[in-house]
Amino acid sequence: MANDYFVPAILAMIFCFWPTGIIALIKASNARSAMSRGDTVEAETESKKAKTWVIVSIVVGVIMIVLVGIMAGLQYRSTTGSS
Template sequence: MENQMDNPPNDYLVWSILSCIFCFWPTGIAAIVKSLDVRKAVSMGDREKAERSSKITKYLILATIIVGVILLITVIVIQVA
């Protein structure tokens, strides 16, 4: 029988931590939690949950970066104006 976790989904943990530190921490924390869910699902052999959590983690990281950039631009505009 072939192991389903030979090629586990990416957990994006490093990206989650970096986006939390440098961009917007509320969604960054959610990304870290989901990233840890990926690791837990992989360790339990639940490929479906791991893939679903990995996808959510990726979207949370993207949202964190977008919100962080928007906030940075807003602060710059306010400081210049």
């Protein structure tokens, strides 16, 4: 039985990067629907896609948080006159 990654997709969408999180949620929903129909091949395929998009969302979210932190630090540094 394939994992549908529905909860991780929701969390990735809310807390990481919503554009790719939405794709993960759609793929997770497709996997869940395929499992309920008994289509295990399609469920497995959509589950793998959902997992991939969850990982992409997390990675992009972390990168964006780091970049925003760096930019905020540089902005703070330039406004305080520290070198």
